[in-house]
Amino acid sequence: MSVGRAIGWDLDGLPRIVRGAGSYLFDAAGKRYLDGSGGPAAFSIGHGNREVNAAIAAQLDQVACGYRYLFTSEPLERLTALLLRHCGPDFGHAVYCASGSEAVEGAMKVALQYWNARGQPGKSRFIARQRSYHGSTLGALSLSGFAERRAPFVRSLLEVSFVSAANAYRPPPGAAGAPLVSYLAAELEARIAALGAENVAAFVFEPIVGAAGGVVPAPPGYTQAVRAVCDRHGVLLIADEVMCGSGRCGTWSAMEHEGVVPDIIAVAKGLAGGYIPLGATIFRRELGERIMAAHGSILTGHTFSGHTAACAAGLAVQRIIERDALLARVRTRGAVLQAEIRAALARHAEVGEVRGRGYFIGIELVRDPDTKQPFPAERGLSNAIARHAFEDGLIVFPCAGNAGDGLGDAIIVAPPYNATEAELAELTAKLARAVARALR
Numbered sequence: 308m309s310v311g312r313a314i315g316w317d318l319d320g321l322p323r324i325v326r327g328a329g330s331y332l333f334d335a336a337g338k339r340y341l342d343g344s345g346g347p348a349a350f351s352i353g354h355g356n357r358e359v360n361a362a363i364a365a366q367l368d369q370v371a372c373g374y375r376y377l378f379t380s381e382p383l384e385r386l387t388a389l390l391l392r393h394c395g396p397d398f399g400h401a402v403y404c405a406s407g408s409e410a411v412e413g414a415m416k417v418a419l420q421y422w423n424a425r426g427q428p429g430k431s432r433f434i435a436r437q438r439s440y441h442g443s444t445l446g447a448l449s450l451s452g453f454a455e456r457r458a459p460f461v462r463s464l465l466e467v468s469f470v471s472a473a474n475a476y477r478p479p480p481g482a483a484g485a486p487l488v489s490y491l492a493a494e495l496e497a498r499i500a501a502l503g504a505e506n507v508a509a510f511v512f513e514p515i516v517g518a519a520g521g522v523v524p525a526p527p528g529y530t531q532a533v534r535a536v537c538d539r540h541g542v543l544l545i546a547d548e549v550m551c552g553s554g555r556c557g558t559w560s561a562m563e564h565e566g567v568v569p570d571i572i573a574v575a576k577g578l579a580g581g582y583i584p585l586g587a588t589i590f591r592r593e594l595g596e597r598i599m600a601a602h603g604s605i606l607t608g609h610t611f612s613g614h615t616a617a618c619a620a621g622l623a624v625q626r627i628i629e630r631d632a633l634l635a636r637v638r639t640r641g642a643v644l645q646a647e648i649r650a651a652l653a654r655h656a657e658v659g660e661v662r663g664r665g666y667f668i669g670i671e672l673v674r675d676p677d678t679k680q681p682f683p684a685e686r687g688l689s690n691a692i693a694r695h696a697f698e699d700g701l702i703v704f705p706c707a708g709n710a711g712d713g714l715g716d717a718i719i720v721a722p723p724y725n726a727t728e729a730e731l732a733e734l735t736a737k738l739a740r741a742v743a744r745a746l747r
């Protein structure tokens with residue numbers, strides 16, 4: 308049996324990766340690829356960073372992992388202090404894991420345990436949004452409004468209630484005529500009422516939708532409005548920042564931009580930038596204190612939660628982001644990059660929208676810009692763009708199905724925060740070439 312069949316996806320024709328250096332990856336044939344999307348927005352400071360590698364190697368030389376119930380460690384303590392500082396004074400706890408799915412599972416479990424600790428175990432239902440992705444484990448998949456990924460498992464998923472996506476480019480049909488934010492807030496409030504606030508644990512959302520939408524920032528005022536609805540009804544607000552967080556949008560937490568504080572934040576991908584898998588569920592002090600008082604400990608986590616070398620990797624990556632002022636760079640240069648991409652693609656009427664924040668940019672392609680009608684799925688446009696780009700030595704992330712019913716094409720651009728000017732120029736030029744080729 309081929310290795311591809313053995314590991315569950317088709318490796319035929321894929322180049323063999325041998326090296327990474329800065330914003331580039333190299334295959335065994337010596338071809339160079341500019342990492343224009345961090346894979347799925349994961350590699351926050353590029354590849355082969357010597358400082359990060361040295362920090363990991365130094366930790367491995369000492370000890371790879373102290374089991375979390377037996378030992379603490381300096382990387383664990385320092386990383387936790389750094390994360391809590393970034394999330395703000397209301398936050399008091401971080402539970403570590405190795406992926407975004409686990410970080411979201413952790414968020415669900417913290418919410419459930421909190422309500423249990425408060426003597427309200429009936430608060431066990433979750434509300435999430437259509438066209439969202441929260442992960443592949445059964446709990447996180449249950450929250451995901453991503454029909455294609457749910458289909459084979461749907462009978463075993465938790466019963467989650469879905470409200471509309473907060474997408475100003477593709478507003479829900481019922482919203483016509485009404486201000487979108489008021490419509491969406493009213494819909495959430497009505498859903499909480501229908502389920503009974505006494506049954507609802509949390510509302511879960513991506514502040515900027517990633518893979519399921521092709522980078523969709525919520526309309527201005529949305530985050531404040533859903534926070535207010537949750538507060539009125541005693542429902543926790545969980546921000547899934549696995550893709551959009553850890554600085555990707557130019558603030559450490561994507562929600563910082565809105566000035567809104569969630570109750571629980573899930574992060575992963577960019578946290579340790581892919582050097583070692585690392586995720587975290589970070590939550591308000593009040594939640595943790597209630598749980599500890601009632602149950603003694605937070606009942607989520609895994610054998611390798613707080614893995615020492617993984618924490619050393621996360622700490623090294625985050626220190627570089629701080630030391631080199633990369634958030635400010637992403638914030639200011641991201642707006643310019645977005646404008647450059649828009650200008651480079653301006654001659655294609657099929658570019659329906661270029662949107663996003665910081666180094667998290669989405670390009671949506673439509674057959675008809677007036678009606679926003681998507682291309683037929685058979686055309687496979689987003690995959691074709693990503694394929695042409697890859698042939699030309701550029702990695703971007705294709706999203707298909709973002710318009711619903713299996714239709715829609717978008718491309719995600721998410722370069723390393725420390726990409727150089729020349730690399731960003733190369734990204735824009737190669738992206739424009741790939742789009743032109745695919746539309747030809």
Ligand SMILES: Cc1ncc(COP(=O)(O)O)c(C=O)c1O
Pocket residue numbers: 347405406407408409411440441442443513517518547548549550551575576
């Ligand atoms: C917003 C969001 N949440 C959760 C996940 C799941 O993360 P992972 O694939 O690391 O389990 C993803 C992955 O793409 C994601 O984009």
